[in-house]
Amino acid sequence: MLQRRVALSLIGGGAIAESLGLAAGRAAAQGTAAPAALPRAGRAEEVGLSDERLARIGTWLKGDVEAGHIPGAIVVVGRRGRIAYMEAVGFRDRDAQAPMQQDAIFRIASMTKPLASLALMILAEEGKVMLWEPVSRYLPEFGDQVVGMERTPVVRPMTVHDLLRHTSGLTSPGNLHPVQRAYAEAAVTNRALNAAQYITGLSRMPLMYQPGSHWEYSQSTDVVGHIVEAASGMDLDAFIRQRITTPLGMTSTGFWAPPEAADRAARAQVDPSTGQRQNIPDVMRRPARFSGGAGGVSTAADYARFCQMLLNRGELNGTRLVSPRTIDMMTSNHLPPGTGYPPEQIARWNGLGPLPSAGYGFGLGFAVRLEPGMSPLAGTVGDYHWSGAYGTYFWVDPREEMFAVFMVQGPSQPLRQYYRMGLRQMVYQAFV
Secondary structure, rough: HHHHHHHHHHHHHOOHHHHHHHHHHHHHHOOOOOOOOOOOOOOHHHHHHHHHHHHHHHHOOOOOOOOOOOOOEEEEEEOOOOEEEEEEEEEEEEEEEEOOOOOOOOEEEHHHHHHHHHHHHHHHHHOOOOOOHHHHHOOHHHOOEOOOOOOOOOOOOOOOOHHHOOOOOOOOOOOHHHHHHHHHOOOOOOOOOOOOHHHHHHHHHOEOOOOOOOOOOHHHHHHHHHHHHHHOOOEEEEEHHHHHHHHHHHOOOEOOOOHHHHHHHEEEEEEOOOOOEEEOOOOOOOOHHHHHHEEEEHHHHHHHHHHHHHHHOEEEOOOOOOOOHHHHHHHHOOOOOOOOOOOHHHHHHHHHOHHHOOOOOEOOOEEEEEOOOOOOOOOOOOOOEEOOOOOOEEEOOOOOOEEEEEEOOHHHHHHHHHHHHHHHHHHHEOOH
16 A cells, blocks of 8 residues: 555655645636635625724734734635635735735644545545554554553554544643653654654554544544545545635635746744744645644645635535535534543644533544534634644634634734634624
């Protein structure tokens, strides 16, 4: 299986010009018509929001640009099928004093996860992947898993379902647990690794927990992306382009941006809290492998189209990607009672994570609200969300028929939480 994937990777290397980003750039160069924009409400009041109150979002963010907390940002709010608010503030590149523009391209990090998860669910609908089956059916390297530095045998193998809901037992490099330190020492997430090297290295590492026992945010969705490759016979970028982004008209979403988009690249700034430039991969950099967990680039308008498709339960402008029942399944809680939560995960996520104490669970790619009133986040039961390590965030609220997308490049960790939670508050106060 690994040899087959290496061969596919080599074939994909010959098709790099057909990558997600370059395909979009080529379409633009050839004069291909851009997809119709999501319809815009004349006034926010037409969709039950207040123009005056939504304007508070821009005022809030502009103040933080002036204070140096963020270089710039874009916010999109949609409701009842129309865009009620879209504003770009600050700088796309503070060093160059280049103003933020609405078509700026951002590294979206873990906001790639919903795209990769949807890609796998497309294959599940076609019977090419079964969620209850062991990961090793698709990636045989994961056939002999053990747990902890003691290398205890697994009680049961990790399944594809475990990957999607982050109960696989996998973790990520860190320094809080011996297994996390082992990941770091082995450099399993080194950006120079190709797909075959990554899978081989990760599969040799012990799991942090028994599969199914704990929610541990991890490398799981990267493995999801490589299952998509193994099951489809296509590189992840090509599969997502063919089955998701092209049908949805997401022309600037991929794994890196083409050279002609250099003047649209959102850049990190020097972190005022440390004096160091924030370490965010350049959107122009082509990756060695296509990370389903964190490798994507996108624009606010593109991701708004993705959110509207989710809100429409799998369809946009007459193009259906998946059944409504598949979206329902993905946005339902999949964590059983008794699921463990490591203390560091509770501290890290606060009200944003899939914690019972905050009224949230986790679906297949998203945190999902289960209870009213328990989270400090504004919202309603059934809303779902996720975020990216470089500052980006989105959520979808089916009950209110709305979504919001926040694109920013590089606030520090405490500020990332602040903006994600603050934006919720600023959006819901605009309902009238």
